[in-house]
Amino acid sequence: MASDAQSALRSRVAVRLEAASGALASAAADLLLIPCCEGESTLPGDAKPLSKPLSPLLTDRRERGEFTGKANQLSLAEPQGVAAARRLLLVGLGKRSAVTPETIRQAMGKAAGMIKHLGVAHIATPLFGSGLGKMTPSAAAQAQAEGLLLGLYDFNLYKTEARPPVKSLTRATWVIGDRRLLPVAQAALERAGIIADAAMLARDLGNHPSNVATPSKIAELALTLSGELKLRCTIMERAEMERLGMWALVGVARGSQEPPKLIVIEYKGGHAGEPPIALVGKTITFDTGGISIKPSENMEQMKDDMSGGAAVLAAIQAAARLKLPVNVTGFLPATENMPSGTAQKPGDIVKTLSGLTIEVINTDAEGRLILADALTYATRVKPKWLVDIATLTGACGVALGKHAIGLLGTAPGLVAALKEAGEATGERTWEMPLWEPYYDQIKSSVADVQNVGGRYGGVITAGAFLSKFVGETPWAHLDIASTAWIDEPRPYTPKGVTGVGVRLLIEFLSRQRAGKATLRPGRRAPAGKTKPARARR
Numbered sequence: 401m402a403s404d405a406q407s408a409l410r411s412r413v414a415v416r417l418e419a420a421s422g423a424l425a426s427a428a429a430d431l432l433l434i435p436c437c438e439g440e441s442t443l444p445g446d447a448k449p450l451s452k453p454l455s456p457l458l459t460d461r462r463e464r465g466e467f468t469g470k471a472n473q474l475s476l477a478e479p480q481g482v483a484a485a486r487r488l489l490l491v492g493l494g495k496r497s498a499v500t501p502e503t504i505r506q507a508m509g510k511a512a513g514m515i516k517h518l519g520v521a522h523i524a525t526p527l528f529g530s531g532l533g534k535m536t537p538s539a540a541a542q543a544q545a546e547g548l549l550l551g552l553y554d555f556n557l558y559k560t561e562a563r564p565p566v567k568s569l570t571r572a573t574w575v576i577g578d579r580r581l582l583p584v585a586q587a588a589l590e591r592a593g594i595i596a597d598a599a600m601l602a603r604d605l606g607n608h609p610s611n612v613a614t615p616s617k618i619a620e621l622a623l624t625l626s627g628e629l630k631l632r633c634t635i636m637e638r639a640e641m642e643r644l645g646m647w648a649l650v651g652v653a654r655g656s657q658e659p660p661k662l663i664v665i666e667y668k669g670g671h672a673g674e675p676p677i678a679l680v681g682k683t684i685t686f687d688t689g690g691i692s693i694k695p696s697e698n699m700e701q702m703k704d705d706m707s708g709g710a711a712v713l714a715a716i717q718a719a720a721r722l723k724l725p726v727n728v729t730g731f732l733p734a735t736e737n738m739p740s741g742t743a744q745k746p747g748d749i750v751k752t753l754s755g756l757t758i759e760v761i762n763t764d765a766e767g768r769l770i771l772a773d774a775l776t777y778a779t780r781v782k783p784k785w786l787v788d789i790a791t792l793t794g795a796c797g798v799a800l801g802k803h804a805i806g807l808l809g810t811a812p813g814l815v816a817a818l819k820e821a822g823e824a825t826g827e828r829t830w831e832m833p834l835w836e837p838y839y840d841q842i843k844s845s846v847a848d849v850q851n852v853g854g855r856y857g858g859v860i861t862a863g864a865f866l867s868k869f870v871g872e873t874p875w876a877h878l879d880i881a882s883t884a885w886i887d888e889p890r891p892y893t894p895k896g897v898t899g900v901g902v903r904l905l906i907e908f909l910s911r912q913r914a915g916k917a918t919l920r921p922g923r924r925a926p927a928g929k930t931k932p933a934r935a936r937r
Contacts, residue, residue, distance in 0.1 A: 409608055409621045410601050413552045416571045417545055417593055419585035425450060425483045427524035427575045432485035433511060435528045437496040438469035444496070445530025446577045453482045461490070470494055471503055472510045472891055476518075485524060489514060499532045501539050502826040505547035509892025512551025519567040524575050527585065537581050538588040541574060545592035546903070548572060550892040553600050555607040591722065595906055598718035599899040605710035606884065606897030610686035610703045615661040615734035618683065618706070622663045622713060622732070629667075629720040636662035646773040647750040648758055652766045653735040655690055655743025660735035662774065665713065667720045667728045676727035677912070678783035678873075679716070679905065680774050682767045682790035683709025683734035690737045690763030691745050704897050705767070707884040708790040709734060711901035718906050726912050729781050733774040737766045749847045753777060754869050759847035767792050768851055768865050775869040785814050786870055787908075789878040789901050795858025797882030805829045805883055805900070808863035809876030818876055821908040827900055829878065838864045878904075 424432070424446055434454065435444055441458060443451045457477055461467035467475035471494030479488050491511050493499050507528065515523060529540025552569060574585055605613055605621075619635045626633035638660055641650050646662075653660035663683070666676070684705040688694060694702070709732040716730045744750075748760045750769070753776040758769065767790050778786055796806045805822065807829040809815040815831060822829040838860045841853030849868060853861025863877045883900045886893060893899075 409613060409617060410604050413549050413596070413600060415549060415552065415569050417574075417589040418571070419541070419574045419576055419582050419589060421577070421579045421582055422575055423449065423577070424524070424526050424575045427483070427485060427573065429485045429522045429524035429573065430520035431487050431489055431515065431518065431523045432479070432483050433523060433525035434488055434490050435493055435507075435526065436467075436469040436490050437499070437532075438471070438492065438494050440469065440496060444493070444528075444532055446526035446575065450482065458490075467492065472507055474510060474514050476514070487518075491528070493528065493532075496532060499529065499535070501529070501535065501543035501824070504528045504540060504543040505550075505826060506891040508544045508547030509551030509890075512548050512892065515569055516552060516554075521567055521569060522571040522573070523569065524573045526575055538584050541585045541588035542592040542595075544574075545572070545589050546596050547892045549593065549596035550599060553603060553894060555604065555894075555896070558609075594718050594721045595903055598714040598906065599902040601717070602707065602710040602714040602899035602902045603897050605713075606704040606707050606899070608703070610736070613685055613703070613706070614658050615683070615685055615736070616659065618685065618709070618713075618732065618734055619661045619663050622665050625713070625717050626665060629717060631716070631720055632666040632668075634664045636664070641773075644753060644777075645751060646753050646777070648752045648769040649733050649735070649773040651744045651748065651750045651760070652684075652690070652737055652769050655738040655740040656736035658685070658736050660733070662777070663709075663713075663730075663732040663734060665716055665730045665732075667716050669719065669723060669725050670727040674727050675782055675784040676729040677909065678729050678731065678778040678781060678786045679712045680731045680733075680771060680778050680786070680788040681709035681712030682706070682771055682788070682792065683732045684767060684770070685734060685736055687737045687764070687766065688739055690743050690766060691739050692762045692764040693739055694764060701885055704885050705791050706734065707880060707897065707899075708788070708901070711789050711880075711899070711905060714899070714902045715905035715909065718902070719909050722906070722910070724909055726909055728909060729778070729783065731774045731778045733770040735770060737763070752869065756849060756868060757847040759844040759850040761850050761852045765851045765862075768862055771866055772869045775866060775875075776871075779871045779873050783873060785811065786873045786875040787814070787818070787878065787905075788866065788875075789880060789905070791881040791884045792879045793858045793862050793881050795862075796879045799832075799859055800830055800882060802882050802886060803828070805904075806859045806863075806879030807831045807876065808834055808860065808867075809874075810834070810867060810870070811874030811876065814874050814876045817911065818878065818904070818908055821904050821911060825903040825907050827883075827904040829904075832860050832863070834860065834864055834867060
């Protein structure tokens with residue numbers, strides 16, 4: 401039975417983030433973080449005054465080969481009168497010329513692992529990016545705080561074995577020499593806290609087992625968040641889906657006893673009447689493959705098949721907390737994909753909300769079925785841009801490995817903006833083409849389209865399929881199937897559900913406010929491509 405905390409589907413890393421002026425050596429904390437660049441004896445930024453007193457220590461560690469300042473290297477030391485802190489943690493940033501916000505996030509995430517191991521309650525640190533490259537103090541502070549918080553994340557709600565209490569970090573102080581930077585740094589830390597909290601919400605949702613994170617529970621959470629943040633949230637039930645003709649979404653849900661939900665959540669931070677940005681997230685709370693059942697090995701990981709919907713929900717609540725001046729509407733088609741006597745079968749033909757018919761070749765290609773109806777429904781709000789995010793294809797991992805998000809789209813400006821947001825957040829994308837031959841692979845002899853396109857080009861044929869349900873709306877697709885779950889931990893990402901896509905989407909939405917990306921509303925149709933059917937009004 402889930403506890404109250406578990407049934408709420410969310411938890412938080414509660415760390416007080418604060419910016420304070422003063423000398424780093426005078427900072428009283430359990431642990432003082434010292435950034436070091438590879439091959440340099442002079443410490444960067446506000447740590448520079450400690451270069452001379454720490455020189456013997458750094459030289460000794462370097463000569464022993466224990467610490468050279470390479471990226472993500474750590475070395476623990478005693479201050480020996482150099483600083484007021486109880487202990488020092490040397491943190492390697494790599495070559496000065498190569499330091500970026502992402503390398504800072506990784507270094508701080510690596511440090512977070514040591515902080516957890518040591519059980520310290522209070523750390524002090526300078527700005528890691530101060531004086532490095534073209535990085536602003538705001539960007540440096542945000543990256544550092546994000547790396548810390550995301551690196552501290554643990555999901556252990558279901559562990560019941562008795563263990564001694566572990567002291568956890570409750571306070572992190574950024575010591576800044578220039579008092580004029582305090583407001584800038586504090587604002588960046590607060591922003592980082594909101595963004596990291598959103599990513600951790602998505603991680604929580606994917607980590608909860610499917611007997612807890614059901615479509616109904618996710619709908620309840622969306623309503624709770626909407627109440628807290630004064631958002632508008634509506635939940636569409638099966639009967640309304642059937643009345644509208646969403647037979648692709650309903651068809652996937654036929655095999656499960658859990659009722660499907662279409663969750664629509666609206667944040668209105670922009671001008672009244674301004675068209676929203678529509679975000680659609682695949683929310684399959686567990687995917688067995690249906691009648692086309694998956695192999696049993698690693699099937700337990702399929703609780704993460706709702707990671708796209710989790711990213712959309714988390715990004716919208718973050719947009720509201722950040723008070724971004726944009727209008728955003730999120731759509732979460734939520735259901736299980738289960739085998740049963742009532743389940744959809746290979747060879748079935750379903751009619752979609754758009755009017756197009758789909759031949760279901762493989763019931764394990766269910767994500768594109770629920771997205772077909774959700775995308776068409778999303779066009780009814782007449783969005784400026786439409787973005788879907790989904791753990792859609794195993795082929796994405798074959799093509800790109802575990803380090804890149806597959807990206808396709810019909811609007812060059814929108815695709816470019818998502819790429820830029822991915823580069824800025826370390827959630828990088830790789831664009832794939834939407835050429836006419838790929839559409840030939842999803843032609844059906846008995847329906848308008850079939851839901852799979854064969855063995856080759858699976859990421860692209862899935863994207864081609866989805867493009868048939870967006871009408872003339874500028875659209876892009878993010879395939880996170882290979883990045884939503886990792887088997888080995890990374891500096892600020894634990895093993896398991898990663899929460900990928902959340903920070904990318906928040907950055908994308910933020911750049912609309914800042915004017916950092918110019919999105920052209922025009923769409924790019926592949927050569928010779930048949931115009932997709934319009935949504936029925």
